[in-house]
Amino acid sequence: MKAARFHGRGDIRIDDLPEPHPGPGQVQIAVEWCGICGTDLHEYLDGPIFAPTPDAPHPLTGGAVPITLGHEFSGVVAELGSGVTGLREGDRVVVEPYDVCGHCVACKAGRYNICRSLGFIGLDGDQGGFAEKAVVDQRWVHPIGNLTTEQGALIEPLSVGYHAAKLSGLREGETAAVFGSGPIGLVTAAALRAIGAGQVIVVEPAAARKAKAPGAGAHTVLDPSEVDVGEAIRDLTGGAGADVTFECAGIDAVLASAIASTKPGGTCVNVSIWGHPATLDVNSLVLSEISLIGSLAYANRHPDTIRLVQDGVVDVEQFITGRIALDDIVDRGFRELIDHKETNVKILVHP
Secondary structure, three states: OEEEEEEEOOEEEEEEOOOOOOOOOEEEEEEEEEEOOHHHHHHHHHOOOOOOEOOEOOOOOOOOOOEEOOOEEEEEEEEEOOOOOOOOOOOEEEEOOEEOOOOOHHHHOOOHHHOOOOEEOOOOOOOOOOEOEEEEEHHHEEEOOOOOHHHHOOHHHHHHHHHHHHHOOOOOOOEEEEEOOOHHHHHHHHHHHHOOOOEEEEEOOOHHHHHHHHHHOOOEEEOOOOOOHHHHHHHHOOOOOEEEEEEOOOOHHHHHHHHHOEEEEEEEEEOOOOOOOOOOOOHHHHOOOOEEEEOOOOOOOHHHHHHHHHOOOOOHHHHEEEEEEHHHHHHHHHHHHHHOHHHOOEEEEEO
16 A cells, blocks of 8 residues: 655655554554644654654654654544444544553543653554555544544544643633634634634734634734734733633744733643744743643544534634645645645645
């Protein structure tokens, strides 16, 4: 079968691999669509970052570069391993793309997304969504019912935004401000609107990305090159500031602006994965008793996220800006997102 594999910085190849078959408790999925994530782009441009290397293979999978990429994927059940129940061949499904140990403190507490040996399918070994077939443990397979597999490929990134929104502790009717209107910022805005935020403010300087924010759920869009964002948000909230803010850019100045826009005693959630150590004036937290928390991916969020799409609360198809074949993944996928990032949200790959 064909698979797109990461061999090193700037080196993604379409390789021919043996078709994987499921063992006990596992499911083989015929992949129909897989989204290209910012994490995939980071690996391509600067990796290995999360990808394990031959001198430090992944502790759970034993995998090392070259690895099969792709973790935002959906497809149909093609083969069931022994002991699998509740699924049938032909079911449309999405994958919660984890490899976890199951016995560390985090796993035992149900917070498997912060497992001490955490791995992501599509970043830690031979299995991934940029391949014709993938085999995963049944626990990670979620049926999507009447959703299309194109919609299914957006469940994973939407789950990231939904997890961050829930983790923030936002109460219905409160104000949220999202800093950055890239793919993760947009799905975070959509999730916030879905769970009842009274006002969703998106902060973004790029014209093409600003234009996408209202469709995702923003009530107000602020351009930091035109206004003092902190003052503007306080004006919109009766002088208080946003109840919760979300940093979705991984930029020092953006994090500082998010904190400055948070009401005293409020919460700032860092959703982005940073490519450098952040510089932060800690007094900006201390003097207003602002809680800064990190949000990593998701845990136990896929079923609720699927229902949001099934019920029509969130329209994920608006985020699809391209559909390509596996053979075109570099030129029309990775390079397109790198060179034209402001006009693209999610490019889906059909293996």
